[in-house]
Amino acid sequence: xxxxxxxxxxxxxxxxxxxxxxxxxxxxxxxxxxxxxxxxxxxxxxxxxxxxxxxxxxxxxxxxxxxxxxxxxxxxxxxxxxxxxxxxxxxxxxxxxxxxxxxxxxxxxxxxxxxxxxxxxxxxxxxxxxxxxxxxxxxxxxxxxxxxxxxxxxxxxxxxxxxxxxxxxxxxxxxxxxxxxxxxxxxxxxxxxxxxxxxxxxxxxxxxxxxxxxxxxxxxxxxxxxxxxxxxxxxxxxxxxxxxxxxxxxxxxxxxxxxxxxxxxxxxxxxxxxxxxxxxxxxxxxxxxxxxxxxxxxxxxxxxxxxxxxxxxxxxxxxxxxxxxxxxxx
Numbered sequence: 001x002x003x004x005x006x007x008x009x010x011x012x013x014x015x016x017x018x019x020x021x022x023x024x025x026x027x028x029x030x031x032x033x034x035x036x037x038x039x040x041x042x043x044x045x046x047x048x049x050x051x052x053x054x055x056x057x058x059x060x061x062x063x064x065x066x067x068x069x070x071x072x073x074x075x076x077x078x079x080x081x082x083x084x085x086x087x088x089x090x091x092x093x094x095x096x097x098x099x100x101x102x103x104x105x106x107x108x109x110x111x112x113x114x115x116x117x118x119x120x121x122x123x124x125x126x127x128x129x130x131x132x133x134x135x136x137x138x139x140x141x142x143x144x145x146x147x148x149x150x151x152x153x154x155x156x157x158x159x160x161x162x163x164x165x166x167x168x169x170x171x172x173x174x175x176x177x178x179x180x181x182x183x184x185x186x187x188x189x190x191x192x193x194x195x196x197x198x199x200x201x202x203x204x205x206x207x208x209x210x211x212x213x214x215x216x217x218x219x220x221x222x223x224x225x226x227x228x229x230x231x232x233x234x235x236x237x238x239x240x241x242x243x244x245x246x247x248x249x250x251x252x253x254x255x256x257x258x259x260x261x262x263x264x265x266x267x268x269x270x271x272x273x274x275x276x277x278x279x280x281x282x283x284x285x286x287x288x289x290x291x292x293x294x295x296x297x298x299x300x301x302x303x304x305x306x307x308x309x310x311x312x313x314x315x316x317x318x319x320x321x322x323x324x325x326x327x328x329x330x
Contacts, residue, residue, distance in 0.1 A: 006262055011040040011042055053262035060122060069093050075285075098250060100248050242282040
């Protein structure tokens with residue numbers, strides 16, 4: 001029987017979020033409406049999303065020896081994430097300072113702190129510890145790039161499906177792409193990495209083919225309310241977005257990737273996994289905060305069913321369109 005678990009290699013932070021009607025201009029002070037202090041970090045968010053989607057999920061990451069440690073570990077534990085691969089290191093737990101306006105838009109400053117201590121040796125230990133349990137590895141870019149690169153290479157060598165969410169976008173080793181099965185950037189991340197300005201489905205396909213040309217097997221560019229473009233060497237598909245009222249877009253991408261990874265680990269075909277990821281990402285925007293906004297499996301099922309789509313993990317799904325987009329580089 002194939003392993004159905006997910007191993008996330010990534011960041012863990014305490015998210016300090018301020019909510020206000022609008023974001024301040026440079027040098028300006030505005031009065032806020034609310035404040036939260038919760039578990040965050042792209043690694044932790046994706047682990048929570050995968051666990052809430054039903055996958056047994058391990059997180060390889062680091063926390064410090066400070067009061068934030070208990071906050072983030074309690075958060076991970078409460079959502080069912082396995083803590084055996086989380087290491088406590090000297091120093092302080094990572095922190096993200098997030099500001100959210102009334103439209104749901106946000107900006108974020110991340111201070112990695114303990115996340116910078118996640119080493120290649122720790123990654124190797126986690127892969128060995130979860131061998132036979134996990135089939136999918138999820139990666140992001142809030143830990144050292146060298147560690148992420150090693151994780152991709154080691155994960156591929158271990159036979160895992162390697163999914164990279166390249167956020168925050170930054171230069172990566174040219175040979176990392178051969179180890180990536182699925183890449184999931186949004187428009188701005190795809191543009192930063194490929195040099196292609198992504199403004200619509202056609203330009204998204206062009207950017208996606210930049211990744212394929214360098215060895216990625218499947219490029220999946222998310223376009224917010226415009227949906228997502230899925231590109232492999234055999235097929236290009238445009239997936240329509242689920243309509244929701246956005247409150248806070250924080251962690252929407254993490255909900256997408258975590259749910260996608262959980263579905264792939266459970267044996268779902270890619271089309272169904274993408275739809276589950278899109279539904280999870282949409283639902284995450286309807287609630288404030290990072291980890292508190294990540295939906296459970298039942299909520300995702302309910303949203304998918306509103307479009308008359310199946311929630312089963314096998315067989316062909318609907319909700320996508322094959323495309324032949326003008327101007328796309330091949």
